[in-house]
Amino acid sequence: MRPLAQSETFMTVAAPLAVGVIVVVIWETACRAFNIPVFLFPKPSDIGTKLVSDWPVLLTALGMTLRIALQAFFAAIVIGTLIAFLFLQSRAIEMSFFPYAVLLQVTPIVAIAPLIIILVKNTQVALTVCATVVALFPIISNTTLGLRSVDPGLVNLFRMSRAGRMQTLWRLRIPSALPYFFGGLRISSGLALIGAVVAEFVAGTGGRSAGLAYEILQSGFQLDIPRMFAALFLITLAGVGLFAMMVGLSRLALGAWHESEVGTEA
Amino acid sequence: MLAPNPALSADAEERPGAGAPVIEILSADKVFPNGTRALAAIDLTIAGGEFLTLIGPSGCGKSTLLKLIANLIEPTEGRILWRSGAFDKVGARGRSIAFVFQDPTLMPWARVETNVRLPLDLARVPSAESRRRVADALSRVGLEGYARYYPRQLSGGMKMRVSIARSLVIEPNLLLMDEPFGALDEFTRNRLDADLIRLWWERKLTTVFVTHSIYEAVFLSTRVIVLGARPGRICKVMTIEEPHPRHESFRNSPRFAEHCRALSALLTEVSVEQMRS
Numbered sequence: 001m002r003p004l005a006q007s008e009t010f011m012t013v014a015a016p017l018a019v020g021v022i023v024v025v026i027w028e029t030a031c032r033a034f035n036i037p038v039f040l041f042p043k044p045s046d047i048g049t050k051l052v053s054d055w056p057v058l059l060t061a062l063g064m065t066l067r068i069a070l071q072a073f074f075a076a077i078v079i080g081t082l083i084a085f086l087f088l089q090s091r092a093i094e095m096s097f098f099p100y101a102v103l104l105q106v107t108p109i110v111a112i113a114p115l116i117i118i119l120v121k122n123t124q125v126a127l128t129v130c131a132t133v134v135a136l137f138p139i140i141s142n143t144t145l146g147l148r149s150v151d152p153g154l155v156n157l158f159r160m161s162r163a164g165r166m167q168t169l170w171r172l173r174i175p176s177a178l179p180y181f182f183g184g185l186r187i188s189s190g191l192a193l194i195g196a197v198v199a200e201f202v203a204g205t206g207g208r209s210a211g212l213a214y215e216i217l218q219s220g221f222q223l224d225i226p227r228m229f230a231a232l233f234l235i236t237l238a239g240v241g242l243f244a245m246m247v248g249l250s251r252l253a254l255g256a257w258h259e260s261e262v263g264t265e266a
Numbered sequence: 267m268l269a270p271n272p273a274l275s276a277d278a279e280e281r282p283g284a285g286a287p288v289i290e291i292l293s294a295d296k297v298f299p300n301g302t303r304a305l306a307a308i309d310l311t312i313a314g315g316e317f318l319t320l321i322g323p324s325g326c327g328k329s330t331l332l333k334l335i336a337n338l339i340e341p342t343e344g345r346i347l348w349r350s351g352a353f354d355k356v357g358a359r360g361r362s363i364a365f366v367f368q369d370p371t372l373m374p375w376a377r378v379e380t381n382v383r384l385p386l387d388l389a390r391v392p393s394a395e396s397r398r399r400v401a402d403a404l405s406r407v408g409l410e411g412y413a414r415y416y417p418r419q420l421s422g423g424m425k426m427r428v429s430i431a432r433s434l435v436i437e438p439n440l441l442l443m444d445e446p447f448g449a450l451d452e453f454t455r456n457r458l459d460a461d462l463i464r465l466w467w468e469r470k471l472t473t474v475f476v477t478h479s480i481y482e483a484v485f486l487s488t489r490v491i492v493l494g495a496r497p498g499r500i501c502k503v504m505t506i507e508e509p510h511p512r513h514e515s516f517r518n519s520p521r522f523a524e525h526c527r528a529l530s531a532l533l534t535e536v537s538v539e540q541m542r543s
Contacts, residue, residue: 153371156338160365161388161436171387175375257375257416 042226047233050226058215058227062234065196065211068124069238072131073192077185079132080139087144088173094144105137109195113202127199127211134195138187146180147173179258182250189242197235285314287350288440288472289335294344295497296330303497304330307344310491310500312440312474317466319475319487321529323537327498328476332442335474336365364433366443370425372417372432378404379413382432389436396435403431406465423454427461434465441466441473448478459485460514467511480533484525485517492532494540501539502532 024044030036031043038046051058083101087094113130120126150172158168200213210218212231219228254261293307305327312318312335320328333339334346348361364385372381379400386396404410407427417425426446433441447455463486466473477483483490484506492502506525508516516522 151371153367153369154373156365156367157371157384158388159338160336160363161385163388167388171384172373175373178375254375257418259418 039223039225042229046226047229050224051230051233054227054230058212058230058234061210061212061215061231062238065193065200065213065235066238068127068131068199068211069193069196069242071128072135072195073189073242075128075132076135076139076188076192080136080184080188081143081181083140084143084147087140088147098144101137101140104133109134109198110202113199117199117203123203127196127203130199130202131192131195134198135188135192138184138191139181142180142184142187143177146177149180150176179254179260182246182253185250186243186246189246190239193235193239193242285316285472287311288314288348290347290350291334292345292347294334294341294346296327296334296339297342305334306497306499308498308500312472314472315470317463317473317475317486317488319477319483319490320493321477321480321483321490321533322493322498322501323495323540325498326493326495328493329444330498331493332365332444332474332476335440336363336442338365361440362436362438363440363442364436364438366426366429366433366441366446368445368448370417370422370429372425372428374417376416377413378409378415378417378420378428381417381428382435384432385436399435399437400431403434406434407431407461421454422450423458426450426458430458430462430465434469437469439472441471443473443475445476445478447482455479455482456514456517462486463510463512480526480529481517484522484529485512490529492529492536494536496540501536504529504532 028044031041036043042050083097087098109130112133116129116133117123117126120129154172155168158172163171196211197213200211201217204214204217212235215231216228219225219231251261289310289312291308291310291312293309294305295303295307296305297303308331320331322328330339334341337346373384376384382400382403383396386399391399400413401410404413407430409424409427409431412420412424412428417428420428429446447458450458459482465471466486475483475486487506490504490506491500492504493499494501508521508525
């Protein structure tokens with residue numbers, strides 16, 4: 001048996017966890033020692049209490065935000081992949097439309113969200129559209145790059161074997177694009193969540209369909225800072241969860257062969 | 267020059283490289299769209315069963331010539347005949363050309379068996395038939411136990427063997443190899459050369475091989491073509507009349523050394539001519 005500290009899996013979990021625990025302990029003791037008022041900077045214990053007491057409301061809000069983020073994420077995957085395949089058809093199409101994809105990417109979502117919210121009647125749809133706009137670009141650019149990043153030797157081999165267009169697409173281009181595509185997914189999943197939260201801030205939607213951003217806004221108005229932190233904590237948790245899911249998915253798909261997913265033992 | 271080899275003259279029918287022409291290149295040249303003249307008009311006949319090696323300095327158009335033969339690119343002028351007929355599309359009926367590249371060019375996402383089976387899958391060969399052929403090809407290159415491995419789990423030499431196995435599954439009637447072992451260490455290269463020459467002999471392959479190495483050219487070839495650069499053209503031709511199948515012991519024979527010296531002298535002559543012009 002090797003000592004626990006040398007085990008790779010133990011360290012990847014334990015080391016960051018230890019840092020987190022130490023930070024929380026210092027935070028708690030510092031707040032207590034300097035008597036910092038709750039409405040300025042709450043203790044972790046205050047946030048924890050709030051998380052438990054307001055759990056039903058916060059959970060609904062989390063569900064709302066996650067739903068919009070996931071809808072946007074899936075929409076971005078479908079639309080982004082379709083656009084990438086369209087770009088693959090000809091350089092002319094790519095060159096004509098790629099600048100507009102960039103335009104979409106560089107325009108801050110906060111600036112166009114009000115417009116989208118005015119134009120689209122249904123708030124839920126409007127929020128999803130905003131988040132999709134944010135999440136779309138990494139999928140387009142990464143998938144396009146991946147579909148074009150094919151080993152030229154393999155292209156020659158396929159040509160010499162008289163492979164058809166579809167054969168080349170399925171057996172060569174799509175597998176070559178996968179690592180890039182999953183890279184795009186990782187970035188895009190986080191962006192979808194950010195897009196959803198930003199759009200909620202702009203829309204300021206209340207009522208039964210309130211997301212976490214609305215909870216944060218409300219908590220700010222009411223000086224309920226622990227609740228604000230609790231909502232923030234849930235957003236972060238959702239983001240980390242999404243990212244971890246993408247990492248897992250990518251490992252599942254590429255684990256056997258791609259350098260990025262292959263451990264050092266090989 | 268060397269005296270005729272008694273082992274060869276005794277049995278002229280067994281002598282490789284005396285078959286009907288497989289490829290005839292009739293004053294074909296290649297000018298790339300950017301104006302670079304890669305090849306001057308080349309005339310070359312590749313006979314069935316021969317092991318032809320192209321050797322020459324960098325930029326002498328060896329790879330271009332090989333791609334012309336593979337019909338991956340078209341000649342700017344001149345014609346290329348396949349078994350004395352017109353040369354149209356790649357892989358046309360009755361012609362199966364295998365190309366082994368400088369790199370193993372394997373699909374990293376696919377297991378060894380899938381990589382080797384690729385040309386059969388693309389040609390929609392039935393799976394029972396392709397399974398048999400893949401197993402056969404893998405055993406010929408000595409990789410029986412590695413069918414389920416991924417390329418990244420193999421050494422450079424083993425990857426090259428997979429690449430060769432892939433070229434053998436289609437039972438090619440012309441095998442083109444572009445510096446296949448250039449990136450390997452000398453031990454691995456020597457071993458693969460020996461395996462290659464055995465395969466060539468067993469399967470009566472017609473092979474065109476590109477290399478930088480004099481030793482490799484002498485060990486493998488029935489005929490060596492020395493190319494000159496800018497533009498690429500045929501400068502010298504040398505036949506190596508030694509019995510087949512050749513074994514590792516051939517490397518240590520005085521005849522091998524003499525052939526190497528002769529080929530080296532030809533290469534020197536060509537480079538001196540190049541310096542003058």
